[in-house]
Amino acid sequence: MPVDRLDRRLSVAPMMDWTDRHCRYFLRQFSPTALLYTEMVVARALVHGDRHRLLAFSAAEQPLALQLGGSDPRELAMAARLGEDFGYLEINLNVGCPSDRVQGGQFGACLMDHPALVADCVAAIRQAVSLPVTVKTRIGIDDREDEQFLEAFVRPVAEAGCATFIIHARKAILSGLTPKQNREIPPLNHERACWLKARFPGLEVILNGGLVGAGDIRPFRSRLDGFMIGRAAYHDPWVLSALHRELIDPDFAAPECDDIVARMAEYAGSRLAEGVPLRAITRHMLGMMNGRPGARAWRRLLSESAAQPGADGKLLQQALRAVEAASY
Numbered sequence: 001m002p003v004d005r006l007d008r009r010l011s012v013a014p015m016m017d018w019t020d021r022h023c024r025y026f027l028r029q030f031s032p033t034a035l036l037y038t039e040m041v042v043a044r045a046l047v048h049g050d051r052h053r054l055l056a057f058s059a060a061e062q063p064l065a066l067q068l069g070g071s072d073p074r075e076l077a078m079a080a081r082l083g084e085d086f087g088y089l090e091i092n093l094n095v096g097c098p099s100d101r102v103q104g105g106q107f108g109a110c111l112m113d114h115p116a117l118v119a120d121c122v123a124a125i126r127q128a129v130s131l132p133v134t135v136k137t138r139i140g141i142d143d144r145e146d147e148q149f150l151e152a153f154v155r156p157v158a159e160a161g162c163a164t165f166i167i168h169a170r171k172a173i174l175s176g177l178t179p180k181q182n183r184e185i186p187p188l189n190h191e192r193a194c195w196l197k198a199r200f201p202g203l204e205v206i207l208n209g210g211l212v213g214a215g216d217i218r219p220f221r222s223r224l225d226g227f228m229i230g231r232a233a234y235h236d237p238w239v240l241s242a243l244h245r246e247l248i249d250p251d252f253a254a255p256e257c258d259d260i261v262a263r264m265a266e267y268a269g270s271r272l273a274e275g276v277p278l279r280a281i282t283r284h285m286l287g288m289m290n291g292r293p294g295a296r297a298w299r300r301l302l303s304e305s306a307a308q309p310g311a312d313g314k315l316l317q318q319a320l321r322a323v324e325a326a327s328y
């Protein structure tokens with residue numbers, strides 16, 4: 001299965017409740033090409049629910065990948081087709097989320113134990129769309145975290161047509177830990193992703209988990225195909241600009257704050273006209289000024305003042321002026 005041509009050297013992780021369309025529009029300001037993933041969209045909800053609400057995005061967010069959750073091949077195929085119709089460039093299947101709710105629906109990390117079913121899902125999606133189909137997975141579940149377990153999962157899924165595996169390089173513990181604890185307590189094992197790449201050199205292997213800056217990535221650059229950043233990019237979006245320079249373009253100049261604010265104010269204007277509250281946009285921007293004088297005023301204006309009735313995009317300019325005033 002040849003790897004497709006989407007550039008996955010740098011991507012931003014799917015994060016439920018965080019990487020919605022407003023967040024992605026904002027993060028796009030910091031890297032022109034990082035591949036951005038949606039939050040997980042449950043295939044069943046998409047097939048039976050409000051497609052526009054679940055899938056709509058702005059063209060400026062591209063390149064975009066749609067992450068689906070589910071384990072019913074037919075439903076996943078239908079959901080993937082909707083994603084293709086909306087213009088997403090990749091369909092990703094979630095085999096990494098450990099939450100109870102997700103296990104109840106038979107999807108997420110518990111599917112690592114059902115490689116044949118995941119292979120069926122991948123095959124069904126591939127039949128339904130002409131987009132690349134990728135899988136995001138952990139390195140193991142519960143007490144099964146040896147190389148054989150990972151290989152037994154990856155091999156049939158790759159044979160079914162998945163050429164790209166995104167490896168959140170820690171196992172998932174399926175009961176007893178909250179999803180948040182499951183992103184912190186099982187230790188990271190980045191070397192296991194390198195092992196997978198060496199075992200399956202024809203696959204594209206993307207590393208995820210605990211990566212913050214260029215220093216975390218350098219030891220793996222020559223051994224892996226790309227790097228996916230989650231929390232670090234959300235809390236400090238400048239990380240994305242630094243990694244864009246490191247991984248994609250050494251001449252890339254980080255964007256100017258006032259340009260970003262101007263674009264976000266304009267974006268907010270368009271969304272407000274559709275009934276989106278300003279706070280739904282500004283909540284993703286709180287980390288932008290971290291470490292600068294005036295960061296507290298920025299956060300306060302973008303959280304409290306943005307929630308006031310009548311707040312609009314002008315608040316962003318006001319918050320920027322507060323930061324600039326604090327810098328003098």
Ligand SMILES: Cc1cc2nc3c(=O)[nH]c(=O)nc-3n(C[C@H](O)[C@H](O)[C@H](O)COP(=O)(O)O)c2cc1C
Nearest residue numbers: 013014015016039040094168209210211229230231
């Ligand atoms: C708030 C939050 C929501 C998440 N939701 C998803 C999700 O919907 N799908 C998924 O595959 N992973 C999800 N994850 C996991 C991330 O994609 C990523 O694998 C994890 O945070 C490790 O990467 P990081 O250390 O760079 O944050 C979520 C993580 C966070 C913090």
